Amino acid sequence: MKTVTLDINQKTCVLEVRDSELLIETLRDRLGLLGTKYSCLEGDCGACTVLLDGNNVLSCLILTLEAEGRKITTIEGMSPGGELHPVQQAFIDAGAVQCGFCTPGMVLASKALLDKNSHPDKEDIVRALDGNLCRCTGYVRIVEAVTAAAKAMEKTS
Amino acid sequence: MKTTSPVGKSVPRIDARQKVTGEARFVFDMSLPGMLVGKMLRSPHAHAKIVRIDTSKAEKLPGVRAIVTAEDTPKIKFGSNEYFFPYTVDQFPLEFEKVRYIGDEIAAVAAVDEETARKALSLIDVQYEILPAVFDPLEAMKPGAPAIHTAMNNIGVMMPSSFGDPDRALKESDYVREDVFTLPSAAHAALEPHVSIGQYELSTNRITLWASTQAPFKIREAMAKTFKMQEADVRVIKLHVGGGFGGKLEMFPMDFCACLLSKKCGGFPVKIMCSREEVFSFTRRKHPMIYKLKSGAKKDGTITAITGEVIADGGAYCSYGPTVVAAAIMRFMMVYKLKNVRLFGSRVYTNNPISGAIRGFGGVQSGFAIESHIDMLARGIGMDPVEFRLKNATDPNTTTVNKLIISSNGLKDCIREAARRSGWRDKYGVKKETAPGVFRGIGIGVAADVMGSKMYKSHESAGSIIKVEEDGSVYLFTGAADTGQGSDTALAQIAAHELGVAYERIRIKAADTEITPFDTGSFASRVTFISGNATKNAATDAKRQILEVVGQELKLDVPGLDIKDEQVIDKNSGRALLSFDRAVVLCYSFNYGRLIIGRGNYNPKTTPVDFRSGEGNISGSYGFEAQIAEVEVNTKTGQVKVLKMVDVHDIGYPINPASVHGQIEGSIVMGLGYTFYEDLKFKEGRVLNASFSKYRIPRSVNMTEIESVFIETNDPQGPFGAKGMGESSLLPTAAAIANAIHDAIGIQIKDLPITPQKVLAALKEKESGRG
Known part of the structure; x- marks a missing residue:
C-alpha cells in the first residue's frame, strides 16, 4: 500500500x-x-x-x-455548481444521448478534443472519438453535438 | 408555465441531464449494505454428463458465504415462449444432469470479495462424463447425431408458413430462381454488461432483484416459476439500462442465483456482474441461419410464389427461438402481396452458446436473404428493383395471405421517396467508374415494423397510472422499460399532451414490478404503440377526474371542458376558466377531497397466430420503410465503402423526431457492422472473439452519411398516429448494400459478412465465367 x-x-x-x-x-x-x-x-x-x-x-x-x-x-467534474458544460448541453440538445452508458466517456473525450482544437471538422471529431464505443446512436448525433458544442464554446469564449 | 403540446417535438430526453452529468445510476453502479460478490460456475465442456459436484473444499475457504447448486433449487425449468410453445421450456436455472454448452451454469458462489469468489469457483470439484458434441446444425439434424435434448433430430422448433399452391405457381412462372444465403451469429454488445443484485428477505420469503433488463415482468414470471413462489413475492426493479438490443429480455441463471445465494447466506444482498468476455460468450447471440429460397415471377413483375427453408443454429437451449423463427419465415409477408408461400423453419439444438432474441429477431437474417433474392428476381425478368418492389408492395387497408390486418401503410410512398431522394433513376444500372478499378452502385431494400408480437402471454397489455399531486406535480407510473431508446421521454410527452400540461411537469417512475403496472417489456418495437396508448388512456382518465370537479364547481357541463396549455378551458369559446394548478387545488380541497389518480391500459387488437400454418394478425399495426444504399467498390482491394444511406420510414407520426431519427441511425450503423464485419466466431462451441478488440462493432470512423426521412401515415390505432419503429431499420441494410455492390460490379454476395476477400473471390469467379 x-x-x-x-x-x-x-x-x-x-x-x-x-x-x-x-x-x-x-x-x-x-x-x-x-x-x-x-x-x-x-x-x-x-x-x-x-x-x-x-x-x-x-x-x-x-x-x-x-x-x-x-x-x-x-x-462529475464537468459541471461544477450544476451548470452544464457546453458539450453536455450540446449532447442533450442534439439528441446524442440514448442509453447513456457511453455518454460520460464521450463527453470527456469531446471536451479533450475541443480544448485542443476549437474548430474541428467532422474528420477531426470522428477520429477523436474513435476509442469510444456507442452501440445506440450510430454516432450521427454525437458528431452533431460536438460540432454544435464547438460553436457554442466559440461564442462564450 | 406557458406551453404548447410537446408531442411531435424533439424535446430533451427526460433523463438527459442525469446521463450527461454521470449521475444516472445503472445496476452496475449500485451497491447495498453488506453486499457480497457472486460468481457463476460454468461448464468448461460443450456436452457432458454431470457425475458429481463437490463443493466441500470451496465451502471451507475463508470469506465464502454461500454456494448453491441445483440441489438448492426446486429443479423447475424455464423458457421464453412458454405460452404458445410449452415444449420449448428446456433450461434449468442450474443444471444437474448434464451440460449442453461451454458456459452452462451449474453452481454459484457468494463471497466477501471478487478474489475469494473466484478462488472458491476453482475449488468446486465437478466430475463430468464427456459426451459427443455437435456444433453444426446440419450435422445435428442427421440421424445418429448426439441427442442434446429429447427433440427428434435435435430440431427444437419446427414452424411452417404455408399458403396457396406454390408448386403450381412456380410452374406457371416466367422466371424461377433458387438461392442460398448464409448468415453468421452476432452479439448485442450493449455497453452495460449483464448484472444482477438479488436480496432475499427471510422473514417474509420475498425476493428483490435489481437487473439490467428490458422486461422486468418477464423476469418476475420466470423467477417465481423457478423458485416455486408467487409472482407477488418476487420484486424486479429496473434502473437505467445501458442498452439491451434483445440481449436482456429473459431471466438468466445469474438473476436466479443472486437471489438464491442471498437466501442461503442469510439475506445479504448478492451482486453478480458479467465480465465483457462472459457477456460475449455466455448470454445470448444472434441465430446463425441458412436461408434457402426458390421463388418465381411473371414477366409483368408479379411475384408468383416464395418458397424455401430456413435452418437456424439454436445452440444449447430454446430461449426466444420460436419468435425468432416466426419472424424469419413470416416477416416478409408484411411487405409483399403474395398468394403462394411455403417456408419451413427449423431451429436446431447444437452444443454452441444459446441463440436468442436480438434486434429484429429473425427479421434481420430474413431481411438479407429475401431482399437480396427479390433483387435477383427483378433482374431475372429484366425489371428495375424499385419498380419490382412497387409492383408487389402491400397496400393500405389490406389483409395479407396470412391474415395480417394492415391499416395504414406508407410502403409505396417510402419506396418512391427513397428513390427520388437518392437519385435512383439516374444512377441505377449506370456504370460509373470513379477511379481506376473503383465503381459506384446503388441498391435498395425494404422492411416492415411490428409493434408488439403476442408470443409471451395470451394478451399484450400494458398499463399506466398517472398521479396528480396537490402541488400540481404529475407522476407517471409505467412498467415499460426504457433501455436507451427514449420510451420514457415519449411516454412523458404523451402524458403531458393528453393532460394538457407542460412536459417538464412529468416525473416518470419505471419500472418496478411491485409498484408500476404490468407491461410485457421492451421488445418487438411495442412500447410507444402499446404503452403509449396505455399512458394516453391514463392521462385522459386523470383529466376527466379534474374536469368533473371543475364542472361541478363552476356548474358547467364536463363534455364542454378541456385542459390545454395548463389551463382549463371552455371548448366552445376557447376561453381559459382557471389554471391547471388551481383546478388541482380545487380537486383536493374541502369536501371534494379528490385525489387525482388516472389509470389506463391498452391491449392491441390482434388475432392469435396459428403456428401450424402461420396465419394470424400478430401486431396491432404495421410500419414500413425503404432503404437505399450507395456504395463504392474497389475491385483491386475488394473494399466496399458506403457513401450514403437514405432511409424513408413510415413511422405513423413521430412523437419525438430526434429520438426516432436516433433509432434509425443507430439501426443502420448496427446494420453496417453486421454487413461488413460483425461475426461471432466459434470453434467447438467456444467463442473465439469474446472482446471488443476481436469482435469489432462500428466505431465513429465507420459511420456513414445517413438521410433519414419520415412518411407520416397517422395510424388510426397509434397514440397520436405513432407507430413502433425501433428495430426494422436494421433489416434491409445488408441487402441494400449487397444489391448496391451488384449494381457496381455485377456480383451478388450471399454470405455475410461481406469481406474484401469474399468480394475479390466473387470477382475472380465472375471473370472466370462461372459467376
Whole structure:
C-alpha cells in the first residue's frame, strides 16, 4: 500500500492504494465517482474515459499511482455548481444521448478534443472519438453535438 | 408555465441531464449494505454428463458465504415462449444432469470479495462424463447425431408458413430462381454488461432483484416459476439500462442465483456482474441461419410464389427461438402481396452458446436473404428493383395471405421517396467508374415494423397510472422499460399532451414490478404503440377526474371542458376558466377531497397466430420503410465503402423526431457492422472473439452519411398516429448494400459478412465465367 495525493475534479484527495490498483477502481469503488463507467476493463470501449491533465485516457489502463500529481477530471467534474458544460448541453440538445452508458466517456473525450482544437471538422471529431464505443446512436448525433458544442464554446469564449 | 403540446417535438430526453452529468445510476453502479460478490460456475465442456459436484473444499475457504447448486433449487425449468410453445421450456436455472454448452451454469458462489469468489469457483470439484458434441446444425439434424435434448433430430422448433399452391405457381412462372444465403451469429454488445443484485428477505420469503433488463415482468414470471413462489413475492426493479438490443429480455441463471445465494447466506444482498468476455460468450447471440429460397415471377413483375427453408443454429437451449423463427419465415409477408408461400423453419439444438432474441429477431437474417433474392428476381425478368418492389408492395387497408390486418401503410410512398431522394433513376444500372478499378452502385431494400408480437402471454397489455399531486406535480407510473431508446421521454410527452400540461411537469417512475403496472417489456418495437396508448388512456382518465370537479364547481357541463396549455378551458369559446394548478387545488380541497389518480391500459387488437400454418394478425399495426444504399467498390482491394444511406420510414407520426431519427441511425450503423464485419466466431462451441478488440462493432470512423426521412401515415390505432419503429431499420441494410455492390460490379454476395476477400473471390469467379 502506498499513500497518494490525487487531484480529482480540483479537490485534493489523500488515500492509501495498492500498487496494482487501477484508476477506475479507485474512482468507482473507493471514491464513489460512478459516472466513470465499467464496460470491458480491457481498454477497448472508452466507457471509463477520464481526463488526465486534459488528455482523455482510459482509467482501466492506468494505475492510480501513475495519476499522482496530475489533474484528474471525471464526468462529475464537468459541471461544477450544476451548470452544464457546453458539450453536455450540446449532447442533450442534439439528441446524442440514448442509453447513456457511453455518454460520460464521450463527453470527456469531446471536451479533450475541443480544448485542443476549437474548430474541428467532422474528420477531426470522428477520429477523436474513435476509442469510444456507442452501440445506440450510430454516432450521427454525437458528431452533431460536438460540432454544435464547438460553436457554442466559440461564442462564450 | 406557458406551453404548447410537446408531442411531435424533439424535446430533451427526460433523463438527459442525469446521463450527461454521470449521475444516472445503472445496476452496475449500485451497491447495498453488506453486499457480497457472486460468481457463476460454468461448464468448461460443450456436452457432458454431470457425475458429481463437490463443493466441500470451496465451502471451507475463508470469506465464502454461500454456494448453491441445483440441489438448492426446486429443479423447475424455464423458457421464453412458454405460452404458445410449452415444449420449448428446456433450461434449468442450474443444471444437474448434464451440460449442453461451454458456459452452462451449474453452481454459484457468494463471497466477501471478487478474489475469494473466484478462488472458491476453482475449488468446486465437478466430475463430468464427456459426451459427443455437435456444433453444426446440419450435422445435428442427421440421424445418429448426439441427442442434446429429447427433440427428434435435435430440431427444437419446427414452424411452417404455408399458403396457396406454390408448386403450381412456380410452374406457371416466367422466371424461377433458387438461392442460398448464409448468415453468421452476432452479439448485442450493449455497453452495460449483464448484472444482477438479488436480496432475499427471510422473514417474509420475498425476493428483490435489481437487473439490467428490458422486461422486468418477464423476469418476475420466470423467477417465481423457478423458485416455486408467487409472482407477488418476487420484486424486479429496473434502473437505467445501458442498452439491451434483445440481449436482456429473459431471466438468466445469474438473476436466479443472486437471489438464491442471498437466501442461503442469510439475506445479504448478492451482486453478480458479467465480465465483457462472459457477456460475449455466455448470454445470448444472434441465430446463425441458412436461408434457402426458390421463388418465381411473371414477366409483368408479379411475384408468383416464395418458397424455401430456413435452418437456424439454436445452440444449447430454446430461449426466444420460436419468435425468432416466426419472424424469419413470416416477416416478409408484411411487405409483399403474395398468394403462394411455403417456408419451413427449423431451429436446431447444437452444443454452441444459446441463440436468442436480438434486434429484429429473425427479421434481420430474413431481411438479407429475401431482399437480396427479390433483387435477383427483378433482374431475372429484366425489371428495375424499385419498380419490382412497387409492383408487389402491400397496400393500405389490406389483409395479407396470412391474415395480417394492415391499416395504414406508407410502403409505396417510402419506396418512391427513397428513390427520388437518392437519385435512383439516374444512377441505377449506370456504370460509373470513379477511379481506376473503383465503381459506384446503388441498391435498395425494404422492411416492415411490428409493434408488439403476442408470443409471451395470451394478451399484450400494458398499463399506466398517472398521479396528480396537490402541488400540481404529475407522476407517471409505467412498467415499460426504457433501455436507451427514449420510451420514457415519449411516454412523458404523451402524458403531458393528453393532460394538457407542460412536459417538464412529468416525473416518470419505471419500472418496478411491485409498484408500476404490468407491461410485457421492451421488445418487438411495442412500447410507444402499446404503452403509449396505455399512458394516453391514463392521462385522459386523470383529466376527466379534474374536469368533473371543475364542472361541478363552476356548474358547467364536463363534455364542454378541456385542459390545454395548463389551463382549463371552455371548448366552445376557447376561453381559459382557471389554471391547471388551481383546478388541482380545487380537486383536493374541502369536501371534494379528490385525489387525482388516472389509470389506463391498452391491449392491441390482434388475432392469435396459428403456428401450424402461420396465419394470424400478430401486431396491432404495421410500419414500413425503404432503404437505399450507395456504395463504392474497389475491385483491386475488394473494399466496399458506403457513401450514403437514405432511409424513408413510415413511422405513423413521430412523437419525438430526434429520438426516432436516433433509432434509425443507430439501426443502420448496427446494420453496417453486421454487413461488413460483425461475426461471432466459434470453434467447438467456444467463442473465439469474446472482446471488443476481436469482435469489432462500428466505431465513429465507420459511420456513414445517413438521410433519414419520415412518411407520416397517422395510424388510426397509434397514440397520436405513432407507430413502433425501433428495430426494422436494421433489416434491409445488408441487402441494400449487397444489391448496391451488384449494381457496381455485377456480383451478388450471399454470405455475410461481406469481406474484401469474399468480394475479390466473387470477382475472380465472375471473370472466370462461372459467376
